[in-house]
Amino acid sequence: MRFDVLTLFPEAFAAFTGHSIIGRAVERGLISVHCHDIRDYSTLRHRQVDDVPYGGGPGMVMMCEPIFKAVEAVQAMGEAPAPVVYLTPQGQPWAQPEAETWAAGDRGERMIILCGHYEGVDYRVREALVQHEYRIGDYVLTGGELPAQVLMDSVARLRPGVVGTAESVAEESFSVALDRKREYPHYTRPAEYAGMAVPDVLLSGHHAKIEAWRRGQCRS
Numbered sequence: 001m002r003f004d005v006l007t008l009f010p011e012a013f014a015a016f017t018g019h020s021i022i023g024r025a026v027e028r029g030l031i032s033v034h035c036h037d038i039r040d041y042s043t044l045r046h047r048q049v050d051d052v053p054y055g056g057g058p059g060m061v062m063m064c065e066p067i068f069k070a071v072e073a074v075q076a077m078g079e080a081p082a083p084v085v086y087l088t089p090q091g092q093p094w095a096q097p098e099a100e101t102w103a104a105g106d107r108g109e110r111m112i113i114l115c116g117h118y119e120g121v122d123y124r125v126r127e128a129l130v131q132h133e134y135r136i137g138d139y140v141l142t143g144g145e146l147p148a149q150v151l152m153d154s155v156a157r158l159r160p161g162v163v164g165t166a167e168s169v170a171e172e173s174f175s176v177a178l179d180r181k182r183e184y185p186h187y188t189r190p191a192e193y194a195g196m197a198v199p200d201v202l203l204s205g206h207h208a209k210i211e212a213w214r215r216g217q218c219r220s
């Protein structure tokens, strides 16, 4: 799957794409992340991309032109038009079923992600270019770079081969296998630590009982 990220801060993605499970997925060609600097599409002095809001008020608004040009250029890099996602506190909640839909390729193999900053983007961008708007929580961050990484991470780890064991993504919090509930507790060695013991059932070797115990521990 290919992710194209439109951002004012492409350097914010270096750690995300360079390390750990996502870094390995990039290295192995299972996903690709292409960051595009919106400032490269500004025609104004000092690569300006924002301006004061019509109607007054605090803060700056990201202008139409650089974003329209950036989206046009990035769309031209693919064979077919890709869906454009805008991260905004005003969007629908991002949740596991959405991640599953994107990971399954139901909306194509490419996702263009627009990261806002300041007060956000000129509304005409949202009306004309954006098909999906998501928020990652009911709070406000300074920019869309962290939300973009949250989206990509949650989609990428559901793609085949990205996480080592397929079962570990099939049966975990919010999955269908766990009835969309939260996962049961995990323990590893030692069996007792500082007076705290692992539940006996997990040491019993009785698979049916272990399974039943785990199911009982899942919280809605």
Ligand SMILES: C[S@@+](CC[C@H](N)C(=O)[O-])C[C@H]1O[C@@H](n2cnc3c(N)ncnc32)[C@H](O)[C@@H]1O
Binding pocket: 086, 087, 088, 089, 090, 114, 115, 116, 117, 118, 119, 120, 121, 134, 135, 136, 137, 138, 139, 140, 141, 142, 143, 144, 145, 147
């Ligand atoms: C300071 S926020 C803009 C907040 C906007 N004025 C509002 O009140 O809804 C700047 C950018 O950060 C990103 N952002 C902030 N919080 C977010 C959230 N909870 N989910 C997704 N994106 C968020 C968006 O891209 C947004 O355009």
